[in-house]
Amino acid sequence: MTLWNAGEPGDAAVLRFTAAADAALDARLVPYDVRASIAHARMLHAQRLLGAADLAAIEAGLGALGAEHARGAWQIGPEEEDVHTALEQRLTARIGAAGARVHLGRSRNDQVLAALRLYLKDVLVRLAQGARDCAAALEALAARQGSVALPGYTHLQQAMPSSVALWARGFAAELDDDAAGLEAVGRRLDKNPLGSAAGYGTPGLDLDREATRRELGFAAVHEPVTAVQLSRGKAEAQLLFEVALLIQDLGRWAADVVLFATQEFGFVSLAAAFTTGSSIMPQKRNPDVYELLRGQSAVAQACLLEALALTAKLTSGYHRDLQLLKAPLFRGIDLAQATLALAPRAIGALTFHPERVRLDAGIHAAEAANRLAASEGIPFRDAYRRIAAQLKR
Ligand code: ARG
Numbered sequence: 001m002t003l004w005n006a007g008e009p010g011d012a013a014v015l016r017f018t019a020a021a022d023a024a025l026d027a028r029l030v031p032y033d034v035r036a037s038i039a040h041a042r043m044l045h046a047q048r049l050l051g052a053a054d055l056a057a058i059e060a061g062l063g064a065l066g067a068e069h070a071r072g073a074w075q076i077g078p079e080e081e082d083v084h085t086a087l088e089q090r091l092t093a094r095i096g097a098a099g100a101r102v103h104l105g106r107s108r109n110d111q112v113l114a115a116l117r118l119y120l121k122d123v124l125v126r127l128a129q130g131a132r133d134c135a136a137a138l139e140a141l142a143a144r145q146g147s148v149a150l151p152g153y154t155h156l157q158q159a160m161p162s163s164v165a166l167w168a169r170g171f172a173a174e175l176d177d178d179a180a181g182l183e184a185v186g187r188r189l190d191k192n193p194l195g196s197a198a199g200y201g202t203p204g205l206d207l208d209r210e211a212t213r214r215e216l217g218f219a220a221v222h223e224p225v226t227a228v229q230l231s232r233g234k235a236e237a238q239l240l241f242e243v244a245l246l247i248q249d250l251g252r253w254a255a256d257v258v259l260f261a262t263q264e265f266g267f268v269s270l271a272a273a274f275t276t277g278s279s280i281m282p283q284k285r286n287p288d289v290y291e292l293l294r295g296q297s298a299v300a301q302a303c304l305l306e307a308l309a310l311t312a313k314l315t316s317g318y319h320r321d322l323q324l325l326k327a328p329l330f331r332g333i334d335l336a337q338a339t340l341a342l343a344p345r346a347i348g349a350l351t352f353h354p355e356r357v358r359l360d361a362g363i364h365a366a367e368a369a370n371r372l373a374a375s376e377g378i379p380f381r382d383a384y385r386r387i388a389a390q391l392k393r
Pocket of ligand 1: 022109112
């Protein structure tokens with residue numbers, strides 16, 4: 001039964017199509033919708049729009065529903081349409097009319113934004129920490145084998161001397177920067193959408209948007225009410241953009257590893273657990289983990305494109321299209337979390353073999369030209385020509 005059902009019989013196929021994947025997707029929003037609903041109910045009470053007994057029943061009922069959901073005692077059913085419907089109907093079934101009073105002065109349109117923002121604030125903390133853990137694993141690699149010489153490449157041609165420390169710390173610094181980029185998404189999440197209701201406020205009701213802001217820990221009230229629905233998809237896109245950059249950094253690191261682990265290069269070997277075998281060639285140990293790390297940036301980019309495209313040409317106000325944002329958003333987040341969970345161990349699985357690294361004879365040429373220019377005070381261009389001539393001989 002939907003919340004908006006005013007008596008007509010529903011069409012099961014239409015409900016299936018409009019609810020789409022929400023029953024599964026919204027599971028992660030349950031604790032956040034519970035929190036936001038309790039904040040809303042407390043505000044209604046403070047505004048004398050909800051009695052004390054009703055508020056107590058709502059708080060207890062929602063708290064219990066949240067706890068029961070967390071331990072797997074119930075799930076959002078396909079006929080419940082989404083998390084908001086599921087909670088409200090289950091609450092009303094449990095506590096009676098008080099459950100139906102909680103929807104005064106709100107709409108699922110502002111509810112979904114409140115739940116998403118609270119959820120995404122938590123996600124940002126976890127993803128940023130995950131990126132920093134990867135950076136720390138690279139630092140540990142630099143501490144362990146940093147002195148091993150590596151060729152530094154430009155155009156994949158040997159360019160200047162580098163080292164495991166320089167190589168690993170370059171990626172570590174970028175991953176720390178990705179963590180900061182993720183945290184910056186918080187700015188877009190830090191506004192209280194509650195009280196904007198369907199997108200045009202709550203005429204006839206005296207709601208206190210500041211009270212729910214305070215209780216839910218948002219930095220500001222999102223104003224004017226018409227901005228709220230215009231913002232849906234923007235924090236999502238920014239987060240997915242930062243995820244795409246993060247996954248791309250790990251993917252480029254992995255691309256180096258795949259190259260360095262070939263028989264031709266042989267700079268690095270991988271712990272056996274991080275390789276897979278071949279069904280036909282008994283000698284093979286393949287770097288599948290690193291190839292998948294590399295490949296995942298395509299998936300992350302697609303999530304971002306999907307989110308951007310969904311909102312690009314919508315007129316203002318709420319549209320059901322917006323519901324489709326949750327699939328690429330959660331796909332991108334889950335991809336990032338799974339990747340970040342494994343990456344530190346994939347980094348720890350590397351062993352460099354200094355005896356296999358061959359530096360090209362010319363790799364110190366730029367250094368020699370620098371020294372010549374500095375010691376003789378001649379223009380760098382002249383020093384460059386002298387060293388080039390020496391190399392030819
Ligand atoms: N599941 C919906 C979404 O994610 C909730 C809002 C539904 N609002 C509506 N007016 N049909 O967008």
